[in-house]
Amino acid sequence: MQPSNQICFLNGQYLPITRAAISVNDLSVQRGYGIFDFLRVVGQQPLYLADHLDRFFRSAKEMRLEQGLDREEVTEIIFHLIHENRLAYSGIRLLLTGGSSPDGFQILRPSLAIVQKELAPPPDTLLYQGYQLVSYPHQRQLPHIKTIDYLMAIWLQPWIREQGADDVLYHQAGRVLELPRSNIFIITRSGILQTPGDQVLHGVTRKQILELAAAMGIPVAETDITMDAIRDAREVFISSSTKRILPVVKVDGFELGPYTKDSIAAKLFEALKEKEQKSL
Amino acid sequence: MQPSNQICFLNGQYLPITRAAISVNDLSVQRGYGIFDFLRVVGQQPLYLADHLDRFFRSAKEMRLEQGLDREEVTEIIFHLIHENRLAYSGIRLLLTGGSSPDGFQILRPSLAIVQKELAPPPDTLLYQGYQLVSYPHQRQLPHIKTIDYLMAIWLQPWIREQGADDVLYHQAGRVLELPRSNIFIITRSGILQTPGDQVLHGVTRKQILELAAAMGIPVAETDITMDAIRDAREVFISSSTKRILPVVKVDGFELGPYTKDSIAAKLFEALKEKEQKSL
Numbered sequence: 001m002q003p004s005n006q007i008c009f010l011n012g013q014y015l016p017i018t019r020a021a022i023s024v025n026d027l028s029v030q031r032g033y034g035i036f037d038f039l040r041v042v043g044q045q046p047l048y049l050a051d052h053l054d055r056f057f058r059s060a061k062e063m064r065l066e067q068g069l070d071r072e073e074v075t076e077i078i079f080h081l082i083h084e085n086r087l088a089y090s091g092i093r094l095l096l097t098g099g100s101s102p103d104g105f106q107i108l109r110p111s112l113a114i115v116q117k118e119l120a121p122p123p124d125t126l127l128y129q130g131y132q133l134v135s136y137p138h139q140r141q142l143p144h145i146k147t148i149d150y151l152m153a154i155w156l157q158p159w160i161r162e163q164g165a166d167d168v169l170y171h172q173a174g175r176v177l178e179l180p181r182s183n184i185f186i187i188t189r190s191g192i193l194q195t196p197g198d199q200v201l202h203g204v205t206r207k208q209i210l211e212l213a214a215a216m217g218i219p220v221a222e223t224d225i226t227m228d229a230i231r232d233a234r235e236v237f238i239s240s241s242t243k244r245i246l247p248v249v250k251v252d253g254f255e256l257g258p259y260t261k262d263s264i265a266a267k268l269f270e271a272l273k274e275k276e277q278k279s280l
Numbered sequence: 281m282q283p284s285n286q287i288c289f290l291n292g293q294y295l296p297i298t299r300a301a302i303s304v305n306d307l308s309v310q311r312g313y314g315i316f317d318f319l320r321v322v323g324q325q326p327l328y329l330a331d332h333l334d335r336f337f338r339s340a341k342e343m344r345l346e347q348g349l350d351r352e353e354v355t356e357i358i359f360h361l362i363h364e365n366r367l368a369y370s371g372i373r374l375l376l377t378g379g380s381s382p383d384g385f386q387i388l389r390p391s392l393a394i395v396q397k398e399l400a401p402p403p404d405t406l407l408y409q410g411y412q413l414v415s416y417p418h419q420r421q422l423p424h425i426k427t428i429d430y431l432m433a434i435w436l437q438p439w440i441r442e443q444g445a446d447d448v449l450y451h452q453a454g455r456v457l458e459l460p461r462s463n464i465f466i467i468t469r470s471g472i473l474q475t476p477g478d479q480v481l482h483g484v485t486r487k488q489i490l491e492l493a494a495a496m497g498i499p500v501a502e503t504d505i506t507m508d509a510i511r512d513a514r515e516v517f518i519s520s521s522t523k524r525i526l527p528v529v530k531v532d533g534f535e536l537g538p539y540t541k542d543s544i545a546a547k548l549f550e551a552l553k554e555k556e557q558k559s560l
Contacts, residue, residue: 010304021301022309024290024393029302029377031430032312063435097309098434105434113304141421141431149431150311151421154378154385155343 007084009077009114014084022111027098031105034097034148035059039204040119040241041090044082045280047241049075051204056094059145065096065110074114081116091119091242097148122244126269130249130257131238133179134165135227139172143199153180167238169251175199176225182240184248185209186225186233187264194229197222205239205272212271218264230256237265245269287364289357289394294364302391307378311385314377314428315339319484320399320521321370324362325560327521329355331484336374339425345376345390354394361396371399371522377428402524406549410529410537411518413459414445415507419452423479433460447518449531455479456505462520464528465489466505466513467544474509477502485519485552492551498544510536517545525549 010020027033037056040047053071060067069077078092095113102108138152153168160168169184170177177196178184183206185195193213195206213220230236236248236256245268247259259265290300307313317336320327333351340347349357358372375393382388418432433448440448449464450457457476458464463486465475473493475486493500510516516528516536525548527539539545 008304017305020304022304024288024300024302024375024395025297026309027434028309028312029306029314029375030316030428031434032308032314032428033431033434034309034312036310064438095304095309105430105437107434115304138421141418142435147431148310148312149429150385151313151427151429154307154311154313154387155422157385158344 006116007081008116009081009112011111011113014080017115020113020115022097022113023100025100025104026111027101027104027107028111028148030101031098032149032151033063033107034095035063035065035146036093036095036148037146038091038093038241041082041087041092041116042121042276042280043088046078046082046092047276047279048204048208049078051207052094055146055202055204056096059147060096060110062142062145063147064107065098067096067110067112069112077114081114085116087116087118089119089121090116092116095148119242122242124273126245126247126259126266130247130259131167132165132250133167133169133248133252134160134163135169135171135252137172138170139177139199140170140201143177143201146201150180165250171227174226176227176230179238182238182243184225184236184238186230187235188229189232189234191234192219192221193264194221194223194225196225198224203239203241205241205244208272208275209239209245209268212268212275213264216267216271235259235263235265244272286396287361288396289361289392291391291393294360297395300393300395302377302393303380305380305384306391307381307384307387308391308428310381311378312429312431313343313387314375315343315345315426316373316375316428317426318371318373318521321362321367321372321396322401322556322560323368326358326362326372327556327559328484328488329358331487332374335426335482335484336376339427340376342422342425343427344387345378347376347390347392349392357394361394365396367396367398369399369401370396372396375428399522402522404553406525406527406539406546410527410539411447412445412530413447413449413528413532414440414443415449415451415532417452418450419457419479420450420481423457423481426481430460445530451507454506456507456510459518462518462523464505464516464518466509467515468509469512469514471514472499472501473544474501474503474505476505478504483519483521485521485524488552488555489519489525489548492548492555493544496547496551515539515543515545524552
């Protein structure tokens with residue numbers, strides 16, 4: 001998936017990804033301290049670039065990671081990589097870490113890497129088979145910031161497989177929160193689209209879904225959701241930049257769905273795909 | 281503090297620390313996934329090496345980071361670095377990360393770095409001025425494992441300074457837990473040494489203190505401690521490999537102490553220093 005001749009950007013230089021290395025003294029390596037963003041690229045065109053840059057610069061600011069380049073400069077680097085690497089379908093990761101630190105704690109000069117990699121396009125139609133989740137009590141640290149903290153997500157992988165699930169749904173104190181890399185939505189029995197508003201990462205695809213749903217006349221609420229509400233919902237689905245929308249067919253073994261072409265998940269998926277194509 | 285000619289170990293090779301770099305695709309950089317341990321070295325002698333190796337290999341196992349070298353091989357590397365770098369007083373960091381991952385999630389081949397750096401020796405007498413803490417509601421993820429997750433600790437630094445404190449004391453659900461890099465102890469009014477037993481990292485110095493106190497006839501209990509118990513305590517002190525013992529004079533502005541030569545903190549400090557010297 002990642003040919004060795006691909007060019008990336010690292011701290012002011014373009015170089016092959018195989019040579020892109022950072023010090024073992026970097027605060028990401030030493031202390032897990034860093035942020036990132038990840039956007040899809042279709043041919044020569046990044047999707048929802050402005051939204052991703054908004055979040056990337058907001059995350060950087062909240063983590064006190066000042067890297068010196070402004071939006072225009074980061075945008076230029078992104079288009080330079082797209083032009084050089086000529087991938088039909090790809091993802092671009094903006095990665096900003098604490099940089100080398102003399103005392104292993106103080107942030108001096110953050111390290112910026114921008115890396116493009118080939119990516120399989122998301123399926124063109126909604127997968128009615130859907131996704132199986134298992135729930136786990138956990139809340140991400142600094143949940144509104146897109147940090148590199150996936151300690152729990154990676155640690156849980158074998159357990160998730162043992163449970164026969166595809167992914168994990170975090171919840172805490174009775175509230176459903178998010179998946180490690182996706183947001184969650186429900187359609188209630190009365191037809192309201194609900195998604196948690198607090199203590200979760202505000203995904204770029206999540207934002208598109210809320211806007212599209214409102215435009216389609218679906219009542220929308222950012223609100224607390226309980227595990228009971230999940231079981232009681234007419235539809236449950238997740239969203240992410242790489243997956244768009246995936247209906248959930250099981251949570252902790254409890255069956256949800258079925259989903260048809262007439263489901264709201266399917267309609268939102270089509271609307272999202274259409275919006276993407278228009279934006280290219 | 282860290283001359284460029286110092287030799288470190290990285291994935292099977294000895295090389296200068298300035299050249300020790302790992303891929304931007306490493307799971308530590310991408311996902312904050314890794315563990316470490318840190319031990320003091322006095323001249324040619326590592327302190328409490330067996331305890332640090334025990335914890336390092338236990339952390340590695342719990343995080344599914346298999347790096348292929350056994351205790352004897354890691355010990356040889358440590359002594360090779362000590363011999364090559366010839367530092368009068370130093371610390372050695374064993375760092376084990378998730379390694380490069382094709383999908384940014386799967387652990388394939390972990391990355392092992394062993395780095396020695398010069399270190400100021402801890403003060404030879406107890407600092408009666410002591411340490412000021414501010415409390416913050418937080419519990420480390422996977423607290424019994426020495427992971428590289430210090431996201432919250434680094435993020436809180438400016439706030440800790442604003443509060444006029446030296447460090448932060450984590451607590452959750454009414455229970456005092458630990459500091460980012462230290463354990464906490466109290467001496468109750470009835471003269472019992474207490475320290476939290478659950479949901480904290482079991483420090484190597486913490487272990488020494490519990491053993492020394494028991495040998496000195498001080499009643500010892502690993503138990504839950506409330507914030508009220510902190511305010512009510514006769515003594516409050518912290519422990520770490522680099523600090524040994526530091527008495528706490530303030531928590532959230534509430535004054536503790538004073539500490540004298542007759543305090544238990546001072547007696548334990550002397551006993552700890554003596555034990556170190558004997559072990560060299």
